[in-house]
Amino acid sequence: MNTVIIIGGGASGIVAALTAAENKNNHVLLLERQQRIGRKLLATGNGRCNLTNTGAAPENYHGENPAFAIPALEAFPPQAALDFFHSLGLLTQEEEGGRVYPLSNSANSVLDVLRFALDKAGVEQRCSCTVKAVRREKQGFTVELENERLHADKLILACGGAAGAKLGGVMDGYQLAKSLGHKRTGLYPALVQLLTEPDYPRALKGVRVQCSLRLKRKAFLLAKARGELQFTETGVSGPATFDLSRAAATGGEGLSLHIALLPQRAEDLKELLRRRKEQYPELSASEMLTGMLHNRLGRMVVKYAGLDANAPLASLGEEELERIVSACLDFTLPVTGTEGFDNAQVTAGGLRSSDFDPRTLQSRLVPGLFACGELLDVDGDCGGYNLQWAWASGRLAGRLGT
Numbered sequence: 001m002n003t004v005i006i007i008g009g010g011a012s013g014i015v016a017a018l019t020a021a022e023n024k025n026n027h028v029l030l031l032e033r034q035q036r037i038g039r040k041l042l043a044t045g046n047g048r049c050n051l052t053n054t055g056a057a058p059e060n061y062h063g064e065n066p067a068f069a070i071p072a073l074e075a076f077p078p079q080a081a082l083d084f085f086h087s088l089g090l091l092t093q094e095e096e097g098g099r100v101y102p103l104s105n106s107a108n109s110v111l112d113v114l115r116f117a118l119d120k121a122g123v124e125q126r127c128s129c130t131v132k133a134v135r136r137e138k139q140g141f142t143v144e145l146e147n148e149r150l151h152a153d154k155l156i157l158a159c160g161g162a163a164g165a166k167l168g169g170v171m172d173g174y175q176l177a178k179s180l181g182h183k184r185t186g187l188y189p190a191l192v193q194l195l196t197e198p199d200y201p202r203a204l205k206g207v208r209v210q211c212s213l214r215l216k217r218k219a220f221l222l223a224k225a226r227g228e229l230q231f232t233e234t235g236v237s238g239p240a241t242f243d244l245s246r247a248a249a250t251g252g253e254g255l256s257l258h259i260a261l262l263p264q265r266a267e268d269l270k271e272l273l274r275r276r277k278e279q280y281p282e283l284s285a286s287e288m289l290t291g292m293l294h295n296r297l298g299r300m301v302v303k304y305a306g307l308d309a310n311a312p313l314a315s316l317g318e319e320e321l322e323r324i325v326s327a328c329l330d331f332t333l334p335v336t337g338t339e340g341f342d343n344a345q346v347t348a349g350g351l352r353s354s355d356f357d358p359r360t361l362q363s364r365l366v367p368g369l370f371a372c373g374e375l376l377d378v379d380g381d382c383g384g385y386n387l388q389w390a391w392a393s394g395r396l397a398g399r400l401g402t
Contacts, residue, residue: 001025001026001027002025002026002027002153002154003026003027003029003140003150003151003152003153003154004017004020004026004027004028004029004152004153004154004155004156004400005029005031005141005143005150005152005154005155005156006020006028006029006030006031006156006158006398007031007131007134007143007155007156007157007158007159007172007173007176008031008032008157008158008159008160008173008373008375009030009031009032009034009037009038009125009127009158010037010038010040010041010158010160010373010374010390011038011040011041011373011387011390011391011394012158012160012372012373012374012389012390012391012393012394012397013030013032013037013156013158013159013372013373013394014030014037014038014114014118014394015114015390015391015394015395015398016156016158016370016372016394016395016397016398017030017118017121017123017398018114018117018118018121018123018398019394019395019397019398019399020154020156020398020399020400021121021122021123022121023400023402026400027124028121028122028123028124029123029124029125029126029150029152030118030123030124030125030126031126031129031131031143031145032125032126032127032128032129033127033128033129033130033131033170033172034127034128035127035128036127037111037115037118037125037127038111038114038115040160040164041107041110041111041387042107042108042111043107043164044107044345044387045099045101045107045384047106047107048101048102048105048106048107049101049102049106049107049109049110049387050099050100050101050383050384050387051081051085051092051100051101051102051110051384051387051388051391052078052081052082052100052384052387052388052391053078053097053098053099053100053383053384053385053388054078054079054094054098054100055078055097055098056073056077056078056098056380056384056385056388057073058070058073060380060381060385061073061378061379061380061381061385061389062246062348062378062379062380063185063348063349063350063353063376063377063378063379064185064352064353064354064377065353065354065377066378067358068353068356068358068376068377068378069358069378069389069392069393070358071358071359071396072358072361072389072392072393072395072396073388073389073392075392075395075396076391076392076395076396077392078098078100078388081388081391081392082100084391085110085113088113088114088116088117089113089116090102090109090110090113091103091104097227097383098383098384099383099384100384129145130145130146130172131143131144131145131172131176132144132145132146133176133179134155134176134179134180135179136180136366136369137151139153140152140153140154140155140368141153141155141368141369143155153368154368154369154370154400155368155369155370156369156370156371156372156397156398157173157176157177157369157370157371157372157375158173158371158372158373158375158394158397159172159173159176159375160173160347160373160374160375161173161187161346161347161350161374161375162174162187162341162347163189163190163191163192163341163344163345163346163347163374164341164342164344164345173351173371173375174187174350174351174375177351177371177375180363180365180366180369181365181366182351182352182355182363182365182366183351183352183355184349184350184351184352184377185349185350185352185377186250186349187341187347187348187349187350188246188249188250188347188348188349189245189249189338189339189340189341189343189344189347189348190242190245190246190249190344190345190346190347190348190379191242191245191246191344191345191346191379191382191386192242192245192249192338192339192340192343192344192345193232193234193235193236193237193241193245193338193339193343194235194236194237194241194244194245194248194257194335194337194338194339195234195235195335195336195337195338195339196234196235196236196257196333196334196335196336197333197334197336198233198234198235200231200300200304200331200333201231201232201233201234201235201236201333202233202234203296203300204231204296204297204300205231205232205233206230206231207230207231207294207296207297208228208229208230208231208238208294209228209229209259209261209293209294209297210227210228210229211226211227211228211229211240211259211260211261212224212225212226212259212260212263213225213226213229213240213241213244213257213258213259213260214257214258214260215244215247215248215251215255215256215257215258215335216255216256216258217251217252217253217254217255217256218254222244222247222248222251222255223243223244223246223247223248224244225240225241225243225244226240227239227240227243228240229241229259231297234339235333235335235336236257236333239382239383242345242382243381243382244257245338245344246348246379248335248337248338249337249338249348250348255334255335256332256333256334256335257332257333257334257335258330258331258332259330259331259332259333260328260329260330260331261293261297261301261328261329261331262292262293262328262329266325266326266329269325269328269329270321270322270325272292273288273321273324273325274321276288276313277313277314277316277321280313281312281313281314282312282313282314283312283313284309284310284311284312284313285302285307285308285309285310285311285312285313285316285320286298286299286302286309286310287313288302288313288316288324289301289302289324289328293328301324301327301328301331302324302327304327304331305320305323305324305326305327306323307320307323307324345382345386346374346379346380346386347374347379348379349377349379350374350375350376350377350378350379351371351375351376351377352377353376353377353378356371356376360396360397360399360400360401361376361393361396361397362397362400362401370397370400370401371397372390372393372394372396372397372398373389373390373393373394374386374389374390376393378393
């Protein structure tokens with residue numbers, strides 16, 4: 001009987017444990033430092049758990065070597081993940097953009113079926129269990145707890161990343177891997193709010209808009225995205241913002257966010273404004289964008305364009321209309337940074353992928369050591385991609401090189 005120890009009871013660790021337990025010659029022990037497994041999983045998708053994305057593809061993943069993720073994703077694609085959860089009794093629904101949620105709209109449903117599966121598979125679980133150190137031995141590993149030492153023939157690091165400290169994000173995995181000779185890249189918060197100069201966002205707190213975004217460093221385009229943006233007291237949030245946050249966290253100084261608030265071409269939008277002016281010449285300029293944008297946002301755009309909010313529309317000339325068009329299609333906010341790891345959903349960066357075999361996720365430095373999930377230098381876009389990586393990498397690591 002081989003003893004397999006998995007350190008970390010999050011999404012990837014749970015699937016790694018279930019996979020390792022399929023081999024009846026393995027005794028599988030899952031160690032979790034929190035009071036219960038899967039705590040971070042419960043917070044995903046605003047508590048709904050966006051458990052995968054049907055369109056997940058290599059281009060949705062990032063790191064020093066994005067191609068590193070391909071073997072795991074090909075071995076366990078989104079449909080395989082869905083088949084896996086359906087086999088556990090979970091009903092799911094697909095929504096816009098390929099996002100998949102449990103039909104119950106509750107992350108608890110996902111965790112519950114995983115817990116049932118762990119119990120049925122005979123996986124031994126220890127919670128409130130902090131691993132102090134790991135050592136490579138001639139045969140296997142020694143795992144040191146506070147008051148106990150355990151032996152493992154195979155060891156899987158599934159400790160997660162630094163993001164979401166309130167939900168269990170820690171540096172433990174990086175430190176344990178370092179003690180075994182592994183190195184990591186720089187770590188950055190990802191899928192996180194952007195911080196901007198507060199002049200405009202503060203007054204727009206809570207306003208949501210469907211838009212197109214471009215993140216620039218001076219004149220250089222770093223990233224772009226489409227989708228929902230939400231203004232906050234300190235900047236911007238929402239799925240489209242999250243897709244730019246990795247580039248913002250790593251992009252350096254002199255960043256700016258360029259927001260196209262309306263989908264029309266400049267000339268078409270200008271014609272709409274001309275028509276509004278002709279129909280309601282007595283209206284104030286503050287009402288120019290009423291019906292096109294959220295009222296607070298429309299008034300702010302007029303202010304951003306430098307117009308007198310009380311001026312009647314009849315008094316606006318072509319130059320003023322062009323300024324409104326420009327403000328609608330390129331509402332620019334200087335970016336001062338991102339929120340930190342406490343508010344990030346994912347860690348960008350991690351253990352260097354060059355030190356692991358992408359076909360097995362086994363260490364090239366330490367035979368018998370595997371890693372999976374957010375601990376590795378792989379992070380995905382917003383929309384279910386990171387949990388898909390967790391399932392796929394956990395599945396691959398749990399096969400233990402077989």
